[in-house]
Amino acid sequence: MSSRNLTSNFLEFRNRAVQNRTNYTNNNKLDDRSPLLNDDEDNEVVHFDRDDAFLWMESYRRMQSQFDEVRNQIKKLQQLQAKCLTRPGFDENDHSDFEIRSLTKDITSTLNNCRLAVQKFSSFAKKSHANSYEQHLVSNVVQATINTFQDLMLKFNQCQSNYVQKLQSQKDKFDQVIPHIAIDMYASPFGDKEFDQISLLSEVQQQCASPVDEYTIQRDKEIRDAYQSIQEVNSTFMDVSTIIFNQKASMDQIECVIGDSINSIEQGNKELVQAVTRQQRRLKIKLILLGIGIFILLFVVFISYI
Structure with missing residues (x-):
């Protein structure tokens, strides 16, 4: 029984060694002599500049x-x-x-x-x-x-x-x-x-x-x-x-x-509010005109069917 156990252990070690030897060529990236950063990875490195x-x-x-x-x-x-x-x-x-x-x-x-x-x-x-x-x-x-x-x-x-x-x-x-x-x-x-x-x-x-x-x-x-x-x-x-x-x-x-920037911000805010109100008015007018056009189109279609 002991000889059989040793034989099985030997076969297992041999198979593992063969597997590692065949996979060594595929694992060159894990070598100690390989660089930490590859040439194709330089573009992914982020460089930080010193701030004031x-x-x-x-x-x-x-x-x-x-x-x-x-x-x-x-x-x-x-x-x-x-x-x-x-x-x-x-x-x-x-x-x-x-x-x-x-x-x-x-x-x-x-x-x-x-x-x-x-x-x-x-x-x-x-x-x-x-x-x-x-x-x-x-x-x-x-x-x-x-x-x-x-x-x-x-x-x-x-x-x-x-x-x-x-x-x-x-x-x-x-x-x-x-x-x-x-x-x-x-x-x-x-x-x-x-x-x-x-x-x-x-x-x-x-x-x-x-x-x-x-x-x-x-x-x-x-x-x-x-x-x-x-x-x-x-x-x-x-x-x-x-x-x-x-x-x-x-x-x-x-x-x-700072005072000029505050005044410019307030003036810009006022202009932005005026632009928003104008945009809303234009949108309402467009919606009204679109509704009138759809109503006329439906009316014409209804008359044509009659």
Whole structure:
């Protein structure tokens, strides 16, 4: 019985193998080396084009990433300014001033890039879109982007103004302390009357003047750099005001276009109603004439039969 079962199994496997071998030529399309798309199927493939919505959404995402970068840079700048204000006055190993200047330049350049991006994005709102809803949506997004940019500019300007005020107050306090030190230098540290007071004073003044002058020059340079950055921010604010004015003009144009479209739609609706009433009247007249003609024809036929 076992030999018979094995024989039947062998015959079954052989028949299956023969069937698969004969059908292999008919199943070339299932081969791994066959392409996924045939040449005759290229016409059936649907290709999608990118819409304008994807473009302004991508530009909006890029601007938001730039805004986040500016926020992080402003936080870092505030930390460096606080460190620079609380450091010792004659610390030569501290490089926070150079970092503040470089970071201020980076923030200014980033804000200029953001300004150009906002201008391009606002000019995109002036283009024609599919419908008025999309125009209104893009206009709202542009207005929100301009508001965010203004907030960043105000924050940066306030940061620089506070830093300049604190530097100026430190300089004033330092100038108030230095004259008292200079006056105390006139007194001789020794009780000897024959001590050369002029030479002692010149020597002490030479020792104290060099770090004081360096500190004053350094603070003046920091104030000039901060003032220059504030001037650049003010120029950027002027550009933003022009952007807002242009945006307002574009919004007025959009409102005028929407009002004209509403008037044209109402006028077209009235003309359509008038055309429908005229068509109904013509149809009634045609039906009446057709009924009269059929009646006359039936009357003539009836008379002919009589």
